[in-house]
Amino acid sequence: MAEFDEKRNKLTLKLVFYGPALSGKTTNLMALHDLLQPEMKGEMMVLETENDRTLFFDLLPLGMKTPSGMMIKLKLFTVPGQVAHDSTRKAVLSRADGVVFVADSQRTQAINNTESFDNLAGNTMRVGLDFEHMPLVVQFNKRDLPEIQAEDEVLARWDKTPWPVVFSNALKREGVMETFHELLCQVYSGMDRQYDLKEKHGLECDEFIYGITGKGMQQNSELG
Amino acid sequence: MSTDYSEVLPLPDFDRELGLDELLSGIDSKKLGDNLIGLLGSPARLVSVDDDVVFGGEIAAPLQREVITLELEPVAYLEMPEGVGERGKLAASLVETLLQRSARYLMASDIHLQIVQSDYEALRQKHAALMASERRYKELAGELEQRVDAQVATIKKAQHALYQAEKNASVGQLAAGVAHEINNPIGFVGSNLSTSRRYLDSLVAFYQKALQTKGGDEIASLWTGGEMDLLVEDFHDLLNESVDGVKRIATIIKDLKGFSCVDQAEDELADINNCIKNACTMIKKEIALDVSVTLELADLPSLQCHPGNISQMVFNILRNAGQACGKSGTIQVSSLLAADSVRVTITDSGSGVDEAISERIFEPFFTTREIGEGKGLGLTVSRDIAQSYGGDIVVESVPGSGATIAFWLPLQVQS
Numbered sequence: 001m002a003e004f005d006e007k008r009n010k011l012t013l014k015l016v017f018y019g020p021a022l023s024g025k026t027t028n029l030m031a032l033h034d035l036l037q038p039e040m041k042g043e044m045m046v047l048e049t050e051n052d053r054t055l056f057f058d059l060l061p062l063g064m065k066t067p068s069g070m071m072i073k074l075k076l077f078t079v080p081g082q083v084a085h086d087s088t089r090k091a092v093l094s095r096a097d098g099v100v101f102v103a104d105s106q107r108t109q110a111i112n113n114t115e116s117f118d119n120l121a122g123n124t125m126r127v128g129l130d131f132e133h134m135p136l137v138v139q140f141n142k143r144d145l146p147e148i149q150a151e152d153e154v155l156a157r158w159d160k161t162p163w164p165v166v167f168s169n170a171l172k173r174e175g176v177m178e179t180f181h182e183l184l185c186q187v188y189s190g191m192d193r194q195y196d197l198k199e200k201h202g203l204e205c206d207e208f209i210y211g212i213t214g215k216g217m218q219q220n221s222e223l224g
Numbered sequence: 225m226s227t228d229y230s231e232v233l234p235l236p237d238f239d240r241e242l243g244l245d246e247l248l249s250g251i252d253s254k255k256l257g258d259n260l261i262g263l264l265g266s267p268a269r270l271v272s273v274d275d276d277v278v279f280g281g282e283i284a285a286p287l288q289r290e291v292i293t294l295e296l297e298p299v300a301y302l303e304m305p306e307g308v309g310e311r312g313k314l315a316a317s318l319v320e321t322l323l324q325r326s327a328r329y330l331m332a333s334d335i336h337l338q339i340v341q342s343d344y345e346a347l348r349q350k351h352a353a354l355m356a357s358e359r360r361y362k363e364l365a366g367e368l369e370q371r372v373d374a375q376v377a378t379i380k381k382a383q384h385a386l387y388q389a390e391k392n393a394s395v396g397q398l399a400a401g402v403a404h405e406i407n408n409p410i411g412f413v414g415s416n417l418s419t420s421r422r423y424l425d426s427l428v429a430f431y432q433k434a435l436q437t438k439g440g441d442e443i444a445s446l447w448t449g450g451e452m453d454l455l456v457e458d459f460h461d462l463l464n465e466s467v468d469g470v471k472r473i474a475t476i477i478k479d480l481k482g483f484s485c486v487d488q489a490e491d492e493l494a495d496i497n498n499c500i501k502n503a504c505t506m507i508k509k510e511i512a513l514d515v516s517v518t519l520e521l522a523d524l525p526s527l528q529c530h531p532g533n534i535s536q537m538v539f540n541i542l543r544n545a546g547q548a549c550g551k552s553g554t555i556q557v558s559s560l561l562a563a564d565s566v567r568v569t570i571t572d573s574g575s576g577v578d579e580a581i582s583e584r585i586f587e588p589f590f591t592t593r594e595i596g597e598g599k600g601l602g603l604t605v606s607r608d609i610a611q612s613y614g615g616d617i618v619v620e621s622v623p624g625s626g627a628t629i630a631f632w633l634p635l636q637v638q639s
Contacts, residue, residue, distance in 0.1 A: 005241075014239065040296040045328055056335045059239075063296040073296060075239065087342040091238060091335050 002097050002191060010071040011195060015183065016093055018120050019102035020112040021053070021081030024141040027170040028102055028179070029058050029078055035177055037214030039064045040073075054080040057092050064211030067202035074212060081116065089119070094127040098135035098187045100179055105140045105148040105167075135186035136163045139179045144169045177213065184209045238335035244272045244299050247326045253279045256322075260302075260315050268304040268312075270319065290316035294323055385612070388605050403477045410477075414470040421463045428456055476509075494531035496566055496633070497521045500557055502531075503538035511546030520558040524566055527633060529613055534633075537609045540602035541570045541629050548574025548627060562632070565615065569630040577621035585619060606631070 003012045017025040026046070033044045040063035047056045060076040077096075079089040093099075101120060103113040124131040138161075140154050151167060158165045164182050168175025188197065188205045197203040203211075253270070257279030261268050269280020270292075278300070286306040290313055291298045300323075302316045431452075434443050447453070504517050511517075538557070545555045553573040560567050577585060584590045586607045603617075610617045610631045621627040 012241075042294075042296045043324060045324075045331070047328070047332055056332055059331075061295045075295075077239070087339040087346070088335065090342060091338045094237075 002194065003095075004195065008071070009069060010073060011191070012073045012075065013097040013187065013191070014095055015074060015076050015098045015100070015187070016096045017076070017078040017100045017102055018089070018093070018116070019081055020104055020109060020116040021083075023081060023102045023104040023109070023113075023116075024168075024170040025078040025081065025102045026052075026054055026058050028100065028139070028141070028168075028176055029060050029076055031170050031173045031176040032076065032180060033060050035173060036062060036180075036212065038062045038212050039214070053082070054078055056080065056088055062212055064208075066197065066211075067207075068200065070201050072203075072208070072211070083115075086119070086123070090123050090127055093120075093123050093129075096124075096127075096129065096134070097190070098183050099124075099137075100183055101136065101138045101163075102170075103138060103140050105142045105154075106145055107147050107149055110149065133190075135183055135190060137179050137182040137186070138163050138165045139168050139175065140165060141168045141170050141175075143167050143175070144172065180213070181209060184212060235337050235341060236334060238331050238338055242294070242327055242330055244276075244278070244323075246330060247294070247299065247323045248278065249326075249330075251322070251326065256319075260319070264304060264308055264311055264315055266304055266308050268302060268308075268315070271301050271303060273298055273300065288312050292316050292320045292323065294320070294327060299323065381608070384604070385608060388608060406473065406477055410470055410473050414467065414474070417463055417467050417470060421460070421467070424456065424459055424463065491528055491530050493526040494529050494534065495526050496524050496534060496568065497559060499531050499534035500538050500559060500568065503535045503542055504557065506535075506539055507542040507546060510543060511549070512551045514552035515546055515549045515555060516553075517542070517555045517557065520556065522558075522560045524559060524561055525635065527566060527613075527635065529633070533609045533612075537606040537631065538568070538570070540606045541631075544602055544629075545570055545572035545574060545627070548572050548576070550574065564636075565632045565634050567630060567632045569628055571626060571628040573626045576623040576625055577619055577627045578623055579621075582619050582621060586617070603629075 002014075004010070005012070017028055019025050026048070029044065033041075040061075042061035042063075045059040047054065047058065049055050057080070058078040062074040062076065064072050066072060077092050079085070079092045099120065101117060103109075103117075121131050124134060138158060140149070142148065154167075155165060166175050166179040166182060168179060170176050185205060188208050192198055192205075195201070197208065257268070257270065260270075261280070267280065267283050269283060270278040272278065280303070283303055283305055287303050288306045288308050290302045290304075292300040292302060300319070302312065302319060304312050431443070431447065434440065437443075500519065500521065504519065508517065542555065542557070549555065549572055555573075556571045558569055581590075581592070586603050590604075607617045610633065613633050615631060615633040617629065617631040619627060619629050
């Protein structure tokens with residue numbers, strides 16, 4: 001649920017990277033930290049254990065100003081993927097305005113992907129969000145590895161769902177921006193309906209995406 | 225279990241905007257200020273975005289003002305006299321790093337609390353579900369016990385009925401056998417006795433005729449000398465008594481057959497009053513002479529039942545009544561027609577039934593008699609019979625002044 005602070009003329013949105021353990025959620029966030037050149041970019045906060053497993057969450061704050069002068073602040077979070085950390089996932093997921101589901105493309109991880117996606121659907125409802133209408137992009141990561149599910153196979157399976165699928169190699173920074181772009185498009189239309197971004201704040205979807213991604217998106221402009 | 229687990233404190237969201245107060249919690253701001261002022265070598269002060277001073281005093285204008293940013297937004301300003309320059313920026317960066325670490329700690333601890341509470345709540349719900357399930361199992365176990373008890377009772381009842389049926393059948397078979405075996409000899413014994421009586425009359429007639437002949441006087445003196453008059457008279461008596469005895473045997477056999485109903489295996493339309501009379505005839509042979517049995521019978525419709533069973537029920541109750549009366553007393557049997565049933569009450573003037581045992585007298589093998597005198601089945605069988613027709617049997621007693629046992633049978637008996 002976006003928070004609008006009238007006093008400070010600020011809209012805060014929360015975007016969450018969800019998915020099974022070790023699927024590359026934190027890598028996605030780090031890639032975005034490197035690639036994005038928004039008007040405002042904060043320090044990335046990483047809370048990890050010794051062996052690089054996310055402990056509670058990672059946080060990357062981004063921001064931009066609308067022509068009307070309103071500040072839009074995006075807080076990008078990751079969740080810990082291990083099954084045991086379900087309460088942490090619920091806490092991070094609560095009041096989310098959009099989700100990237102980072103799946104692991106390796107065949108051996110197919111069951112983990114399914115379980116994690118079910119867990120996402122369940123937790124979304126448990127924290128009081130409408131899963132059917134929540135902005136969501138599915139990313140199949142680690143496309144560089146052998147023994148992965150073929151693109152056709154993945155697309156055939158996800159074809160019947162309303163969610164776009166993006167293939168990525170987050171370590172090489174491939175597909176990360178496209179994923180984020182897809183999510184921002186969906187988030188914009190929801191926020192526009194709720195806060196009249198276009199009419200009241202003079203902010204078009206393209207401007208919104210440019211404001212958040214900056215030059216990073218220009219490098220991938222053929223995908224826009 | 226006195227702790228109130230339902231109490232859950234509302235916790236702040238871990239990802240809320242953190243205020244400067246919170247960010248500085250646990251930090252000795254005076255010490256921080258002294259250190260910074262020492263490092264800068266000039267006065268300095270930290271003010272919030274709302275112009276609240278955290279440390280430091282008034283500084284004369286013009287000021288150098290460095291912004292301290294957290295999550296894209298300014299949270300505080302470090303102010304110092306103009307001209308401090310680069311060192312001022314570095315000092316602000318130092319404070320910024322400090323506040324970032326503080327934010328990191330606060331967010332981690334807040335989400336930790338949220339997680340703990342959420343896990344605890346989940347555990348509490350699981351516990352409640354487990355308790356509910358345990359309760360359900362306990363109920364089921366209790367139900368199971370009741371069902372087993374009911375089944376055991378049913379089996380006991382069936383066994384009892386079987387036992388009774390077997391007993392009835394064997395008594396019936398025995399009665400039928402005895403009746404058959406005795407009927408034949410008693411028939412010819414009776415017939416022979418009648419013939420013998422006729423023969424005796426012929427002998428007496430022959431003696432009367434002989435007296436009219438020539439040697440009549442001698443015959444008369446021989447007859448008298450042999451006390452033949454007395455002998456003939458006694459002979460008559462003996463034969464008459466024997467004929468009576470044979471008749472009585474025949475009656476007993478007839479009653480026995482009627483009682484055991486060897487000839488009536490199926491339910492039929494039976495007159496309850498007849499059954500009562502039958503049982504009374506039988507019981508008179510068992511009870512003391514000074515115990516009188518009076519009947520007060522209303523007109524009753526016939527019921528579809530096994531008359532032998534009804535007779536046996538009445539007989540069993542009467543036998544108990546007779547035993548309660550001892551050597552003398554009265555037993556009153558009455559029948560009456562109620563709206564939907566026939567009611568029979570048997571009241572005796574005997575010792576009565578103690579309240580303590582009145583609940584138990586229908587239990588199988590419960591008896592107050594000496595071992596060997598009673599099996600403790602009489603009233604049990606009676607209750608079984610009454611209940612088998614959809615009726616029941618009850619006892620009312622005033623200890624010391626007799627007992628009343630009443631049973632009722634519905635007019636539409638259930639077969």
